[in-house]
Amino acid sequence: MESDSDRYEQDRNFRSGFVGIIGAPNAGKSTLLNSILGEKVAITTPKPHTTRSQIRGILTGRNFQIVFVDTPGIHHAKKLLNQTLVKAAERAVEDVDLLLYIVDVTSRRRKEDAAVLELIKRLKKPVILVLNKIDKVARENLLPLMDEMSQMYPFVAVVPISAKYRDGVDILLDEILKHLDEGPKYYDSSTITDQSIETVIEELIREKIFLLAEQEVPYSTSVKVEDIQEYPDKIITRVVIYVERPSQKGIIIGRHGKFIKKVGTMARIELERLLNKKVHLDLWVKVLKDWSKNEKFLRRLGFFDK
Ligand SMILES: Nc1nc2c(ncn2[C@@H]2O[C@H](COP(=O)(O)OP(=O)(O)OP(=O)(O)O)[C@@H](O)[C@H]2O)c(=O)[nH]1
Ligand SMILES: [Mg+2]
Structure with missing residues (x-):
């Protein structure tokens, strides 16, 4: 049986926060969200610009709740639709507590990286660099990339993963939890997405x-x-x-x-x-x-x- 004071302790230790998932188009942001939740809440396709609005995916544990915010890919957009998508992505992460910057290690997009870094520098939030699609490259090829990218920004952590095969995802979750503070349960435990x-x-x-x-x-x-x-x-x-x-x-x-x-x-x-x-x-x-x-x-x- 739980005493009243136990319950009070449990609440006090409850950690929560909003975590924005950003990166170039096609980096695997939505695949990562689905992989973390173990459910498909965001659509994913091999084509860029699949995600068109922010999508919340909620992971609730016994003493934590992480509200992930998936976003459209960031790039230097020329078309009105694409500019609108980039604005939506930027707006979506204004209020988050932590950012995951997803990079596709098989296809570096320097222009898009520059656009994402610009945003990150403006937001001044802690950022975890997530190197995705490592199932497609040899591990030793990751080291130069990790070095190069670590010079670009003081990331709080660098985590290589394969979102598709869920490799490294638990390590990433542990890293995220380290950066969350005490906070409320924003959604009830059974909710996994905010979409109608x-x-x-x-x-x-x-x-x-x-x-x-x-x-x-x-x-x-x-x-x-x-x-x-x-x-x-x-x-x-x-x-x-x-x-x-x-x-x-x-x-x-x-x-x-x-x-x-x-x-x-x-x-x-x-x-x-x-x-x-x-x-x-x-x-x-x-x-x-x-x-x-x-x-x-x-x-x-x-x-x-x-
Ligand atoms: N091999 C491999 N493919 C991956 C991995 N993660 C994602 N992909 C593939 O990359 C493609 C793009 O994935 P999405 O999750 O739609 O990418 P996104 O970053 O959400 O893209 P936008 O919404 O268009 O910005 C899909 O074909 C995924 O199957 C991975 O870890 N390994
Ligand atoms: Mg997407």
Whole structure:
């Protein structure tokens, strides 16, 4: 039995904090978040600019809670959509307690590194340098990189990991916990993400489009749940896939509707597993001319909400 004073002690020792995950596009930020949580809360694809908004993933232990904030990749953006993503990333980490700077050791991106370092220097927060994708390089090749990058900023720690194979992730977690102070439990123990069911549906559909479509099509696509009805055993939802030009509408629908059917089937199977319910997706494709270049449309599609 717990006495009142035990409970008081437990609360006093509870540590928590917000941890921002930043880095160049495609570095493996979202893969790391999923790997830490042991659940897929953020979509991941081989294409850059997959993540478009901040995503919170919450890890709760007996005496700690870490609220991870996944962000869009930071780079020198020219397009309005990409500039919006970078701003979202910067805003997302303004209030965090600690930063994880994820670097892909197989593909150094010096320009993007410079942009991330600029942000880090401005934020003046403790930063752990996380060298990711070490499954793809020989260990001895990491040392020169570790040396080089350690010169760039006084990182509080440097941790090599493979987010994909969960190698080094526990060491990283121990390192993170060292830098968290006493604090409240921000979310109840069973919550692992802050995303609404609508967002989860939109993101999974967008992931399938990123995986299946080529060239500019994924970047011209935005997905919106227009209507959702939730029943104890099923979900019925009407979802619109916005593209920028009529030709892209043709690509997303595909010959005899083949492309959109494939997107729908892949997303549905995954959603049904995730939500443990039947899911009926009623997919539509609409042209919203040049939405990614138009601030008004970006606003209406929710890009400035987070
Ligand atoms: N081999 C290997 N691949 C990885 C690892 N971590 C991530 N990847 C792959 O790298 C690609 C990009 O991963 P994401 O997690 O989507 O990267 P991200 O940094 O979130 O990218 P954006 O959201 O676009 O900025 C995917 O194909 C992942 O499977 C790793 O440790 N090893
Ligand atoms: Mg991502």
